[in-house]
Amino acid sequence: MQGVTSNDFSSARDTPRHDLESSPAATVSAGPGPGPTPADLLRRLRARGAGDPVTHVERVPARAGVPAPWPSWAPAELRAAFAKRGVVAPWQHQAEAANLAYEGQHVIVATGTASGKSLAYQMPALATLRADPRATVLYLAPTKALAADQLRAVAALELEGVRPACYDGDTPRAEREWIRRHSRFVLTNPDMLHHGILPGHAQWSGFLRRLAYVVIDECHTYRGVFGSHVAHVLRRLRRQCARFGATPVFVLASATSGDPATAAGRLTGLPVTAVTEDASPRGGVTFALWEPPLLPPDTGSGSPVPPQATGEHDDLHQVRRSALRETADLLADTVAEGVRTLAFVRSRKGAEVVAANARRSLDDAVPGLGDRVAAYRGGYLREERRELERALLHGDLLGLASTNALELGVDLIGLDAVLICGYPGTRASLWQQAGRAGRSGQEALAVLVARDDPLDTYLVHHPEAIFGAPVEATVLDPANPYVLAPQLACAAAEAPLTPADLVLFGDGAKEAVDQLVAAGALRQRPTGWYWRHRERPEVDLRGEGGAPVCVVESSTGRLLGTVDGGSSHFLLHPGAVYLHQGVSYVVDDLDLADGCALVHVEEPDWSTHARDVTDLSVVSVRSYVDAGPVGMFLGEVDVTSQVVSYQRRRIATGEVIDTRPLDLPARELRTVAVWFTLSPRSLTLAGVQPADVPGALHAAEHAAIGLLPLMATCDRWDIGGLSTAVHPDTEAPTVFVYDGHPGGAGFAERAYGTASAWLRATRDAIAECGCETGCPSCVQSPKCGNGNNPLSKPDAIRVLDVVLANLPG
Ligand SMILES: [Zn+2]
Ligand SMILES: [Zn+2]
Secondary structure (H helix, E strand, O other): OOOOOOOOOOOHHHOHHHHHHHOHHHHOOOOOOOOOOHHHHHHHHHOOOOOOOEEEEEEEOOEOOOEOOOOOOOOHHHHHHHHHOOOOOOEHHHHHHHHHHHOOOOEEEEOOOOOOHHHHHHHHHHHHHHHOOOOEEEEEOOOHHHHHHHHHHHHHOOOOOOOEEEOOOOOOHHHHHHHHHHOOEEEEOHHHHHHHHOOOOOOOHHHHHOEEEEEEOOHHHOOHHHHHHHHHHHHHHHHHHHHOOOOOEEEEEEOOOEOHHHHHHHHHOOOOEEEOOOOOOEOOEEEEEEOOOEOOOOOOOOOOOOHHHHOOOOOOOOOEOOHHHHHHHHHHHHHHOOOOEEEEEOOHHHHHHHHHHHHHHHHHHOOOHHHHEEEEOOOOOHHHHHHHHHHHHHOOOOEEEEOOHHHHHOOOOOEOEEEEEOOOOOHHHHHHHHOOEOOOOOOEEEEEEOOOOHHHHHHHHOOHHHHOOOOOEOOOOOOOHHHHHHHHHHHHHHOOEOHHHHHHHOOOHHHHHHHHHHOOOEEEEOOEEEEOOOOOOOOOOOOOOOOOEEEEEOOOOOEEEEEOHHHHHHHOOOOOEEEEOOEEEEEEEEEOOOOEEEEEEOOOOEEEEEEEEEEEEEEEEEEEEEEOOEEEEEEEEEEEEEEEEEEEEEOOOOOEEEEEEOOOOOEEEEEEEEEEEEOHHHHHHOOOOHHHHHHHHHHHHHHHHHHHHHOEOOOHHHEEEEEEOOOOOOOOOEEEEEEOOOOOOOHHHHHHHOHHHHHHHHHHHHHHOOOOOOOOOOOOOOOOOOOOOOOOHHHHHHHHHHHHHHOOO
């Protein structure tokens, strides 16, 4: 073990610990002295209130790294260059992945934050560039900033003849030609590959002809519809390489995720071997799961933070102390103990609320102490971020509340405790945030504070879903016809499609090509399918749910921001109260033709809540399970929804002032759904009265949507649902859950594939919630179009019991 130092130098995002060692400032221990141990600190926090809010404590032990010898093929010069940057030897997982890639196998390395994944692709890529003076490497990152980080890391190795260069939207025209001709390590992003490099393949032929490796960094970010587009951009890249006789090896790096080999296979269309055993060292963490207590009955407004202020859950009846309030108290308590603490909060406004409440409590105790807590908002200048880092390092600042923006900007090190307000959506982000805790080698405390949400509730009662095997998988669906057809058009515009190409683009490609021919976009000739137009097809990889709607202040013409097309009817209807960076506006007009909403500043004492009606019809069934009284289906559906009215409610009391009609057009969505049916008789036998069936199904639907992110990396806002006591297409009581993106994004498919585990978790989350009749932690939904009515919590459990009893495990 000795002789091995941290080798996480490769990118700023990957390397908090290394920066600690290399930063001269870190040697100044002007911060607070040794505080309480994590166990002592946790004991004091728990003793504060009446009940014990901690549902589980996990000791994540420190782990010694497992070093491996340098691969024999790595040239001495390369080893020396790495050694100069602090890497004496690779860790086991780095060496394993590098060896596979060097042998020519496609490989994905899926390990934790700061495990040094970049070395795994740098080794084989750079060794090959040294061995073959003509070879080239293409590196793809989801953001320009990450590509720039990686460029610095590769350039710092100072290897002769590599000439690494970023090629993205910011690259000056004058430099582009030089890069195409001379760089052998080009760093870019999927958007540039799609819009620039592939359409200009003739100019890139020299580079593509010699392409040895394609590196896809942070590949777990390519999920859903965006991921499905990127999957086809990569197929287009493979096609162009093949035309020039090149078959590059793909090396992918991913955060920890479920089944990375399958996800990488879908993304690239190639067989990929996974390396998942993390052999890098890590400090020990005491990790507590924390569930805020239920409020006494009839004190639903016990929080001094009106829910509206945070834009969260403003439609619901609060029965549990809010996670924001709880996090603010914990932050104040740890700061009072002299413990350097970072609180992660999901929304920017929420971070400000947490910091303000913590400051107030501290000032009440010791005037002036509140000054040592701050909120971090995104968009700071580099110097301001450095100042913040300095203040925390030296102990001038002890507590910071931040959104995840921090993950991308600031290097914070040497924290004693991390508070995570609400599950951040994936295990990968959870560990990334918890990983901020721990001064070099010291034990640290991490606390996950559950929000009143079914998934958070489930997790704090099922620690095995956090600390056991990874559960969520990165989901994408390259067969989505709404992605496949435009991507095939792009491919045809680059070079005529051949029958062999249809195999490359996978399931559904022939149908999509036929449709493009029928629509006049392609022309079939004996030699293949040709793009008929002069202009290239316009395809946006990240475009989802229609064009975004601009929010404009009428009096000044200032653009405040944009709202994605899918949400615009809900959030920007005439009369809607719209919050932007803490300022309240009221919408005067929504111009759908121009994609623009006009607003003025106004802070009424009511909030607005849109209502919609949704209709769903089954188009086709792809697959089903016949389980006696229960049926489970996957198929295509048409969803029609229309926002028809909105309620105005007093902020202070939640009292409904009135309901006003709206005149907005209905919208249609052809997508993929998973649904289950039950026979009426099985429901009666289970004790669900006919009158209670709608509330039972509705409650089960809400909770099932809330728990789906446990199975797939999606957000509950990516999915929709519909339940009904009798549906005309199924002629039975039915619950539908559908992808909220045209053509589907793979979420419903994943739900179908894991139906038993998914609905078991849903059932347990409802049953284990301590509320009486349903709350946001179990069956209420913040996005319900029916005002969370009707809902029956006990009957939802009965419904799910019937499904689980019949469905094959
Ligand atoms: Zn509940
Ligand atoms: Zn609902």
